[in-house]
Amino acid sequence: MLALLQYSFFSNALLIGILSGIACGIIGSFIVIKKISFISGSIAHASFGGIGLAYFFGFNPVLGAVLFSILSALSIGFINKKNKTQEDASIGAIWAIGMAVGLIFIYFTPGYAADLMTYLFGNILLSTVQDLWYILLLDLFIILSVVYLFKWLVAIIFDEEFATVTNVPVFSLYLFFLTLVALSVVVLIRTVGVILVIALLILPAASAQLLSKNFKHIISWAILLAVFENFAGIILSYYLNIPSGPVIILLAAATYLMILTGKYFRLKTKIYL
Amino acid sequence: MDTIIKADKVNFSYNKQNNVLTDVSFEIDKNDFIGLIGPNGGGKSTLLKIILGLLQQDNGSLKVFNEGNKEARSKIGYVPQYSKIDLDYPISVWEVVMSGFLGNKKIGSRFDKKEKYKAEDVLKNLNLFELKDAAIGELSGGQRQRIMIVRALVREPKLLLLDEPTNNIDEASGRDLYELLHELNKTMAIITVSHDVDVISRHVKRIFCLNNKMACHNAVDVTNGDESENMKKVRHRQECIIH
Numbered sequence: 001m002l003a004l005l006q007y008s009f010f011s012n013a014l015l016i017g018i019l020s021g022i023a024c025g026i027i028g029s030f031i032v033i034k035k036i037s038f039i040s041g042s043i044a045h046a047s048f049g050g051i052g053l054a055y056f057f058g059f060n061p062v063l064g065a066v067l068f069s070i071l072s073a074l075s076i077g078f079i080n081k082k083n084k085t086q087e088d089a090s091i092g093a094i095w096a097i098g099m100a101v102g103l104i105f106i107y108f109t110p111g112y113a114a115d116l117m118t119y120l121f122g123n124i125l126l127s128t129v130q131d132l133w134y135i136l137l138l139d140l141f142i143i144l145s146v147v148y149l150f151k152w153l154v155a156i157i158f159d160e161e162f163a164t165v166t167n168v169p170v171f172s173l174y175l176f177f178l179t180l181v182a183l184s185v186v187v188l189i190r191t192v193g194v195i196l197v198i199a200l201l202i203l204p205a206a207s208a209q210l211l212s213k214n215f216k217h218i219i220s221w222a223i224l225l226a227v228f229e230n231f232a233g234i235i236l237s238y239y240l241n242i243p244s245g246p247v248i249i250l251l252a253a254a255t256y257l258m259i260l261t262g263k264y265f266r267l268k269t270k271i272y273l
Numbered sequence: 274m275d276t277i278i279k280a281d282k283v284n285f286s287y288n289k290q291n292n293v294l295t296d297v298s299f300e301i302d303k304n305d306f307i308g309l310i311g312p313n314g315g316g317k318s319t320l321l322k323i324i325l326g327l328l329q330q331d332n333g334s335l336k337v338f339n340e341g342n343k344e345a346r347s348k349i350g351y352v353p354q355y356s357k358i359d360l361d362y363p364i365s366v367w368e369v370v371m372s373g374f375l376g377n378k379k380i381g382s383r384f385d386k387k388e389k390y391k392a393e394d395v396l397k398n399l400n401l402f403e404l405k406d407a408a409i410g411e412l413s414g415g416q417r418q419r420i421m422i423v424r425a426l427v428r429e430p431k432l433l434l435l436d437e438p439t440n441n442i443d444e445a446s447g448r449d450l451y452e453l454l455h456e457l458n459k460t461m462a463i464i465t466v467s468h469d470v471d472v473i474s475r476h477v478k479r480i481f482c483l484n485n486k487m488a489c490h491n492a493v494d495v496t497n498g499d500e501s502e503n504m505k506k507v508r509h510r511q512e513c514i515i516h
Contacts, residue, residue, distance in 0.1 A: 033363065148381045155372040158362050165325045165351050166376030166428065167343055173380075213408045215363045 004238070012132055013124045013244075017230030019132075019139045020191045020200075025223030026146050027184040028205035029215070030177065034157045037202050039076055039178070042091045044185045044197040046072035046098025051119050051194070052105030061119060062134045065189055068098055069182035077175045122193030122245030124234055131190050138187050142180055153177060154215055191230060192245040203252035204229065207259045225255060275303040277432055277462055278324065283333035285319055293319045296333070297487045303431065306454070307464045308477035315484040317466045321436060324464075325351060338431070347377065350425030350461075352435040355418065355442075360410040366420050367405040370396065373424040388427075395423050399453070415446025419453070426457075433457060435465040439472065451476040 004010045031040050050068030054061040072094045079090045106116060118126055146153070156163045156170050164170045188197045208221035233248030240247070278301040285294040293316045301307060311317050322328040323335055326342040337345040370392045371384055378384075396402040399419055409417065418438055425433060435454075439447035454463055455476060467473045474480060482488045 151368075151372070152375060152380060154364060154368065155375050158359070158364055158369070158372070159353065159357065161327070161353055161357065162351060162424070163372070163375070164327065165346055165349065166373065167346055168376045169380075209363070213363050213410070214365070218363055 008129075009125055009127075010234075010238070012127050012129065013234050014231065015132055016124055016127050016135055016190055017234055018227050019135045020187050021204075021227030021230050022223050023135075023139050023142050023184040023187040024201050025204060025208075025221075025226045026142060026219055027181055028201040028226070029208060029219045029222045030146075030153065030157065031181065031201055032205040032209055033215070033218070036181075037198060038088075039073075039091055040181055040185065040201050041198040042076065042095040042098075043069050043073050043178070043182050044189075044194055044201075045095045047182070047185055047189065048103075048119070048194045049098040049101035049105075051189075052102030052109075055109045055116075056105040060130070060134075062131065062186060062189075065186045066183065068101075069185050070179055072098060073178035073182040074175060077171075077178045080174075081171055118193065118243075119189060120193050120195050121243055122189065122191050122196060122248075124191045124230070124244040124248075125238065127190050135187050135190065138183050142183055142187075145176070145180055149173065149176070192248055196245050196249050199249045200226065200229075200252060203249070203256045207252075207256045210259050210263050226252075229255060276300050277303050277305075278335070278337050279339075280335045281333055283320075283323065283330045283335050285316070285323065285328065285330050292485065294323075294330070294483075295486050297483070298333075299481060299487060299489060301432075301462060301464070303462050304458070305462045305464075306458045306476070306478040307462075308470075308473035308480045309464055309466045309483060310468060310470055310473060310480060311483035313468070317483055318436065320483060321434060321464075321466060324434065325349065347428070348431040350422075350428055350430030350433045352418070352421045352425050352433070352438060354436045355414070355440050358409070358417065358421075362409060364409050365405070366396075366401070366407050366409060366412070367392070369409055369420055370405075370423050370427060373427040377428070392423075392427050395426050399423060413446070414442035415449065418442055418446075418450060422453070431461055433461055433463045435463070437466055437468070439467065439469070447472065 005014075031037055047065040047069035050064030050066070051061040052064070053068070054064030075094060076087070076091055080087050117123075152168065152173055156168060156173055160170055184201070185197050188200055192200045204226040205218070205222040207225055208218045211221050212218050229248055229251045233244055233251050236251075237244040237247045278299075280297055280299050283294055283297040284292060286292045293314075297316075297320065309317055309320070319328065323330050324337055326337075326346060338348050340348075371388070373392075374384065374388050393402065396405060399422075401416065401419055401423065404412065404416060404420070409420070412420065422433075422435075422438075433454075438450055438454075442450070451472070454465065457463065458478075463477075465473065465477065470480070478491070480490045482490070
């Protein structure tokens with residue numbers, strides 16, 4: 001095990017496991033508590049359009065993903081504000097449009113898109129040092145923003161109407177929050193891929209929500225669980241020689257189920273923690 | 274009399290066909306205690322939203338504190354309907370109360386001592402200080418409603434708006450709540466929305482009946498258990514339905 005750490009790909013993978021665990025623990029908690037997992041799924045899938053674009057024009061796919069995920073996040077935010085009745089349909093549409101754009105760009109890109117599968121399903125063991133730097137920057141931005149805005153975000157999610165009538169700039173804050181969701185999606189693409197991102201955003205935070213009634217504790221638990229699941233997933237996928245993304249997701253799902261059943265039985269036997 | 278709200282022939286419709294509010298005119302002064310009643314769909318919530326600046330009337334004028342939307346809002350304390358609160362939300366009583374200050378603060382700044390004292394003070398006055406660390410979902414309906422009032426009060430409003438404040442709480446807590454409002458009325462105007470004429474007419478100074486159009490009445494003075502008064506109330510209710 002220790003010998004494995006001497007391989008740079010392996011220590012890179014573990015570092016990315018920590019960094020993406022932090023991002024998804026923080027943002028995932030807000031997503032689960034605000035109940036916008038469908039919006040996050042849409043943003044994640046739409047980001048694939050940017051990955052295709054990057055392939056076609058030959059720049060870093062992370063940048064393409066940032067561009068598309070932020071664009072789709074802002075579109076969803078504006079549609080929510082301007083035409084609430086169209087929100088659900090447009091979230092679904094943006095979900096598919098992004099994927100379609102990505103596939104067309106990749107179709108027109110000459111040669112074989114070798115690691116396309118890793119963007120769709122993730123393979124943390126293939127991450128590079130450059131990925132690591134991008135993710136570190138995005139992570140820092142997410143952490144600082146949430147620390148700075150924590151009280152405001154908690155308040156607008158708790159009671160949007162009250163916040164509005166007390167002159168809190170709810171709409172700008174919500175758009176910024178969706179941008180943070182978009183950025184955390186990009187962080188997680190390396191780990192679990194476009195298609196599985198939504199599960200890693202939701203499962204650790206949903207598990208954490210079963211463990212605490214305090215927002216900050218929920219975030220801490222979610223980070224802890226996500227980092228643990230990433231670590232265990234990386235090690236298992238290395239030894240079993242299977243892609244890391246699905247392994248991490250299944251571990252996260254198993255953890256969630258275990259906590260859920262544990263909670264159910266504790267309630268049944270009336271022994272409270 | 275210092276008028277704080279002056280509405281003149283306010284009209285509003287959501288779809289340009291069916292008017293929700295038709296030629297609604299009224300004045301509210303700084304010591305008023307208004308019970309706003311009427312059937313569902315009669316326009317109570319719509320009127321509240323126009324006063325709060327969440328909706329804009331189609332025509333007619335409505336002046337709140339004779340000021341622009343932002344300045345007027347800073348003088349209004351708003352207590353939303355019970356159903357709008359998510360009981361599973363991981364937030365403590367203290368955090369809820371402090372969120373009342375956020376609109377006046379620069380984004381990202383910390384709460385200062387004055388704000389903390391203010392919140393402590395209001396919580397203590399209402400005997401709720403020992404609940405400050407409880408999660409919002411752990412409170413009884415009556416306690417939760419009082420916390421929502423505290424959140425509005427820390428802003429030192431000149432007008433308190435309450436949307437169905439006694440929904441989902443038991444009768445005794447409802448009575449306590451109106452006693453509290455009665456006390457608060459000494460320093461601010463209050464508008465409370467309700468669909469229960471009987472309860473509300475015992476506590477408020479004037480009753481506004483709103484069913485698309487508005488009619489104003491002075492509330493009857495009720496002495497407890499007086500049968501003739503009950504009759505009055507029944508008549509009163511019939512009157513409201515006719516409007």
